Amino acid sequence: MTHTGPEVKEGAAGPVVVQADRGGTDTVPTLLAGLRAVHPALVLVFGPKGDGLAALADELAPHLPPNCVLAGCSSAGEIGPGGYASDKVVALGFPARHFRAEAIVLDRLSALPVAEWMAGLRRMQRDFDADPARSVFGLLLADGLAGQEDVLVSALDAALPHVPVIGGSAGDGLDFGSTWLLSGGRVHRDAAIFLLVETDLALHQITLAHFRPTETRVVVTAARPDRRRILELNAEPAAREYARLTGIAEDALGPADFARHPLLLRMGGQHHVRAISATTEDGGLSLMAAIEPGMVLTLGHAEDPTRGMAEALDALPRPALMVLAFDCILRRLALERDGQDGPMSQLYARHRVAGFNTYGEQHSGMHVNQTFVGLAFLPPPDAA
Incomplete structure (x- = not known):
């Protein structure tokens, strides 16, 4: 693992994780310093709210590769290079050498235009034209206050039955007031962002409840x-x-x-x-x-969540280049109350876990709560 300053974490030839203060004058330069190193095909940003998320996208996008997909959402907390973080921006860069991605906005959640969503998802998959020699997976970022995640995951499961999908519901700290999503250079509400991603890295899904x-x-x-x-x-x-x-x-x-x-x-x-x-x-x-x-x-x-997490991460067939994490805010609150957030942060840092604290998690066609849902990116078995 190499480090570019104390706030950047990168696995060899894998995704990079960069963390910066939210709203600081050096936020964008700090993020770009880490992201540019991997020439990303996909960048996910977690943390900023509302106008802050829009402003961050406006400043980042001109300095990223032309075909780079930029998406993200507000959060209930962040998971960066050192584990749990608050009031930060965490950016994940997925190198074009190993990844390809496309995004679609599933809007008007309150109206539930399910047939329209499914037609768009099937068209997206057809146009994506995935390489059969590589793995394909889906990422879902949903408005965490719209209350429609159950319908969303059912629609995704029906439209793309052979695509494994994981995701998280955007947050608003502990205020539960508004959540925001980013795609296509615009900030969205009452919507979800779905990303179809292709990679030549090995994948391993982790799902835990405590x-x-x-x-x-x-x-x-x-x-x-x-x-x-x-x-x-x-x-x-x-x-x-x-x-x-x-x-x-x-x-x-x-x-x-x-x-x-x-x-x-x-x-x-x-x-x-x-x-x-x-x-x-x-x-x-x-x-x-x-x-x-x-x-x-x-x-x-609730039981001690650190033991099960340690066992799951240690059981990976190879050390992860990164584990993309959707971790319920209620798990974090339980850890903080018991004084275990420090040990969990150390565990996350050691195993390159990064992502955000959610208002809910999605996996296997279900919307769940108080769960850790992660996707580990591993070197191929035959990699040196």
């Missing part, structure tokens, strides 16, 4: 599916009942408590988190994934 189900089950007796909101659990106001089950005072509930005591939905023989983002003024619970009346949920208990 919770176990308890014996406590609850029934969603009233909900607002269109708002991803639980109104009642067990025929009681949802926040009050959740507080009773967890032993936490209702007026003291916060994101770290939700991270430590997730609500789980059993699907396909596995438990998946239906993460809580906040309590509501009417005593409900606002969720980060789909919910329906009648669902039976299990109260979960």
